Amino acid sequence: MTTNTSAAHSEVKLKSQPDSMDTFLRGIWQDNPVFVMLLGMCPVLAVTNSVVNALAMGIASLFVLFCSNTLVALLRNFIPKQVRIASYIVIIATFVTVVDYVIQAISLDLYNALGAFIQLIVVNCIILGRAEAFASKNKVGAAMLDALGMGIGFTLALLCLGGVREILGNGTFLGISLFGENFQAWSVMILPPGGFFVLGAWLLLFNWLKERKDMKALSPDLQLAETKN
Amino acid sequence: METVEVRTSPHVHGAPSVATIMRNVVYALLPICIFATYQFGLSAVALIIVTTLACIFTESFFNRISGTSDSLGDFSAVITGVLLALTLPPGFPLWMAAVAGFIAIALGKKLFGGLGFNVFNPALVGRAFVQAAFPVAITTWTPSLTAARFTEFIPSTLTFPFAVPAAVDQWNAQVAVDAFSGATPLALSKFENIPTDTFLLLFGTTAGSAGETSALLILLCGLYLIFRNMLDWRIPAAVLLGAFLTEEAFHLFDSARFPDPWFMLFSGGLMLGAMFMASDMVGSPVTPVGVWIFGLLIGFLTIIIRLFGGLNEGIMYAILLGNAASPLIDAATQPRVYGVTEAKIFGKKVD
Amino acid sequence: MTVSANNNSESSGQQKKSETPPPVQNLPSNTVMIRALGGIATIAGVIIVFVFQFTQPYIAENKRRAIEKAIYQVVPGAVNRTSYLLNEQALMLETEFNESESSGSSTVSQVSTETIYAAFDASGKLVGIAMEAAAQGYQDVIRILYGYSPECECITGISILKSTETPGLGDKIGTDLKFLANFIALDAKLNQEKTALLNPIETVKHGRKTADWQIDSISGATVSSNAIGKMLRESTKKMLPLLIKHLHKIIKS
Numbered sequence: 001m002t003t004n005t006s007a008a009h010s011e012v013k014l015k016s017q018p019d020s021m022d023t024f025l026r027g028i029w030q031d032n033p034v035f036v037m038l039l040g041m042c043p044v045l046a047v048t049n050s051v052v053n054a055l056a057m058g059i060a061s062l063f064v065l066f067c068s069n070t071l072v073a074l075l076r077n078f079i080p081k082q083v084r085i086a087s088y089i090v091i092i093a094t095f096v097t098v099v100d101y102v103i104q105a106i107s108l109d110l111y112n113a114l115g116a117f118i119q120l121i122v123v124n125c126i127i128l129g130r131a132e133a134f135a136s137k138n139k140v141g142a143a144m145l146d147a148l149g150m151g152i153g154f155t156l157a158l159l160c161l162g163g164v165r166e167i168l169g170n171g172t173f174l175g176i177s178l179f180g181e182n183f184q185a186w187s188v189m190i191l192p193p194g195g196f197f198v199l200g201a202w203l204l205l206f207n208w209l210k211e212r213k214d215m216k217a218l219s220p221d222l223q224l225a226e227t228k229n
Numbered sequence: 230m231e232t233v234e235v236r237t238s239p240h241v242h243g244a245p246s247v248a249t250i251m252r253n254v255v256y257a258l259l260p261i262c263i264f265a266t267y268q269f270g271l272s273a274v275a276l277i278i279v280t281t282l283a284c285i286f287t288e289s290f291f292n293r294i295s296g297t298s299d300s301l302g303d304f305s306a307v308i309t310g311v312l313l314a315l316t317l318p319p320g321f322p323l324w325m326a327a328v329a330g331f332i333a334i335a336l337g338k339k340l341f342g343g344l345g346f347n348v349f350n351p352a353l354v355g356r357a358f359v360q361a362a363f364p365v366a367i368t369t370w371t372p373s374l375t376a377a378r379f380t381e382f383i384p385s386t387l388t389f390p391f392a393v394p395a396a397v398d399q400w401n402a403q404v405a406v407d408a409f410s411g412a413t414p415l416a417l418s419k420f421e422n423i424p425t426d427t428f429l430l431l432f433g434t435t436a437g438s439a440g441e442t443s444a445l446l447i448l449l450c451g452l453y454l455i456f457r458n459m460l461d462w463r464i465p466a467a468v469l470l471g472a473f474l475t476e477e478a479f480h481l482f483d484s485a486r487f488p489d490p491w492f493m494l495f496s497g498g499l500m501l502g503a504m505f506m507a508s509d510m511v512g513s514p515v516t517p518v519g520v521w522i523f524g525l526l527i528g529f530l531t532i533i534i535r536l537f538g539g540l541n542e543g544i545m546y547a548i549l550l551g552n553a554a555s556p557l558i559d560a561a562t563q564p565r566v567y568g569v570t571e572a573k574i575f576g577k578k579v580d
Numbered sequence: 581m582t583v584s585a586n587n588n589s590e591s592s593g594q595q596k597k598s599e600t601p602p603p604v605q606n607l608p609s610n611t612v613m614i615r616a617l618g619g620i621a622t623i624a625g626v627i628i629v630f631v632f633q634f635t636q637p638y639i640a641e642n643k644r645r646a647i648e649k650a651i652y653q654v655v656p657g658a659v660n661r662t663s664y665l666l667n668e669q670a671l672m673l674e675t676e677f678n679e680s681e682s683s684g685s686s687t688v689s690q691v692s693t694e695t696i697y698a699a700f701d702a703s704g705k706l707v708g709i710a711m712e713a714a715a716q717g718y719q720d721v722i723r724i725l726y727g728y729s730p731e732c733e734c735i736t737g738i739s740i741l742k743s744t745e746t747p748g749l750g751d752k753i754g755t756d757l758k759f760l761a762n763f764i765a766l767d768a769k770l771n772q773e774k775t776a777l778l779n780p781i782e783t784v785k786h787g788r789k790t791a792d793w794q795i796d797s798i799s800g801a802t803v804s805s806n807a808i809g810k811m812l813r814e815s816t817k818k819m820l821p822l823l824i825k826h827l828h829k830i831i832k833s
Contacts, residue, residue: 075616080612080613087617090621090624091620091624093624094628098627098628101632104638105642182393183392184391186362187361187362187363187746188358188361189362191746365800539718
């Protein structure tokens with residue numbers, strides 16, 4: 001029932017908004033990879049123990065997503081269907097290696113903090129998912145916009161988690177102390193369980209907001225039908 | 230005018246309602262609370278009140294936003310609050326205790342759908358959260374039976390919300406009658422190989438969580454519930470047996486390294502956990518065989534964590550793991566339906 | 581049994597049906613597929629090589645700076661350093677070793693070899709040796725760099741290279757000033773024969789430190805503190821006798 005209505009809802013949006021803008025915004029809000037599609041949970045839970053890590057991870061993923069989407073869209077008529085997954089993985093792995101080198105060149109501390117999760121971007125479902133579901137079927141411009149939207153949506157989601165976890169777990173934001181010496185840090189928040197707690201809390205909030213919006217958007221007679229059901 | 234209905238037999242007696250049972254559990258916990266108060270004074274009272282209020286407020290808050298009927302009347306939130314307080318160190322900062330109470334009801338119970346649907350014991354969920362969040366505060370122990378316990382709080386109790394609790398080392402040194410090392414009997418045994426007299430453990434004049442110190446009193450309170458038929462005696466019996474047998478095996482193997490099984494039985498939170506938390510009706514299996522397996526598993530895990538884990542107390546995680554395993558235990562120990570052959574339940578129909 | 585066999589044959593039959601090409605253009609020739617993959621791999625290779633060439637100097641510089649920072653931290657007064665390789669047979673400069681490696685006349689790589697860093701002050705005098713040590717901590721292996729001064733025969737400092745200890749508890753091994761004060765002059769004297777430590781380094785309970793070779797542990801972080809004690813004890817036991825044997829070479833050079 002709800003899926004039907006939301007699909008109808010998005011169709012209305014598609015008509016009323018310019019196409020490219022919708023492609024871009026979709027990844028940030030409506031199809032947010034973390035809060036709506038629940039993709040890429042591994043880095044979301046693992047590297048969001050501080051804002052800097054979350055931001056670095058988000059930007060790294062954004063870069064890889066953007067480059068791979070662009071290249072996949074450019075080569076979409078050149079890659080035969082039978083070898084497409086292998087081709088996408090090679091493309092993605094290339095850009096992950098690039099990011100890996102660049103982060104090492106920028107800061108070794110950051111590189112050590114992110115650990116194996118930089119290399120693991122290669123298996124992040126968002127990136128392969130966008131290559132397969134969007135870039136391989138659309139023009140380069142659209143693929144770029146899609147990558148930007150999804151990447152920014154992913155980064156924002158990581159920041160949402162990283163912010164809460166760093167503030168509660170360490171009393172700091174971006175390393176700047178917020179509450180002074182006397183703040184009792186909730187160390188569980190920067191430990192792995194904290195990632196699950198905070199993600200759960202955000203999902204709760206998002207679903208609650210979405211449900212409320214859907215209820216409001218429903219016309220009275222639809223609402224009536226739903227209550228009857 | 231009252232109408233009197235006359236009916237023929239059989240006359241069905243109502244089983245005690247949830248509220249009746251829960252109320253009796255509260256009665257059974259009262260002596261333990263009183264003893265905690267006698268031992269640790271004002272701080273223990275404040276701790277019990279704060280966790281209980283936190284649990285009650287959380288419960289009613291969730292009732293209101295989810296629009297479900299009032300579930301405060303069944304006393305389960307009160308029990309969660311009191312049990313939670315009894316498992317915390319007496320000098321635990323009150324604001325952290327309130328956090329624990331909130332998490333216990335919100336995360337441990339209400340998100341699963343309220344009483345009867347929670348997988349884990351709510352009080353232990355709350356405690357496990359603060360154990361992970363505030364590892365220092367929850368392992369800071371203060372001596373019992375200090376002279377001024379009825380007139381002043383333990384300094385860490387009245388910590389300002391979200392602030393670091395005051396250090397109690399100096400206070401401990403001032404108020405302690407004997408030299409107090411800031412460790413529980415279990416920690417002493419594990420890290421320094423210092424045994425504690427079983428007699429002291431029974432009567433509970435040692436350091437420890439607010440309500441876990443007197444094994445004898447907990448045993449008596451549990452027996453009250455067992456005789457009122459409001460507690461499945463098999464669960465505490467199985468937990469204690471499991472712990473005893475496991476420890477006995479290790480003790481026989483190397484008596485210098487592993488302490489006496491009686492010490493393990495009466496120290497730490499094992500008795501409280503076995504009597505009041507493992508036996509929680511919601512999180513334990515229903516089949517008679519399953520109950521024994523569940524209890525033995527908890528006892529076994531407790532000892533394994535105590536002896537080989539990084540912490541010196543394991544009953545909390547053991548019960549939570551037991552709770553997690555209990556649906557599986559239930560499924561594996563379903564009795565065969567009478568008159569139905571096994572082949573027809575599990576096997577395929579053969580034409 | 582027969583049923584399942586039937587099923588198998590049926591399903592494989594279906595697969596065959598779907599694979600047998602009704603339209604020929606659906607299955608491209610091998611050349612097309614090889615060309616696509618080969619082309620992509622070539623692009624990938626070019627990009628990676630280009631980025632590698634560009635970032636390599638920065639990465640090397642970062643690594644050098646990180647290790648130097650750690651060395652100068654554990655050996656007070658040092659401004660210069662040379663890397664050596666030390667094993668049970670010999671001590672040699674890392675640069676020499678690399679040359680012998682490349683010329684193929686390597687004898688060193690057969691036995692376990694440790695990299696050590698000799699640190700010199702501004703006047704070129706040897707002030708200390710920095711070495712790595714590692715042991716299992718509470719969560720994972722902790723790796724540290726520690727400085728050893730041959731003059732006072734003591735450890736002069738530690739720096740945590742890698743640790744994933746619990747934040748707020750175990751990670752104090754790198755930040756707790758009282759704990760780090762243990763290592764300003766931690767006794768590591770060798771016995772008369774220079775074969776073993778006179779007093780092996782040990783970790784004691786918080787507040788029970790009585791001798792110079794003891795480490796006062798952090799209360800609440802016993803496991804991590806013990807790990808530091810253990811790694812120093814084992815590393816000094818193994819490395820110091822070897823080091824003393826070869827020390828004259830470093831001083832001379």
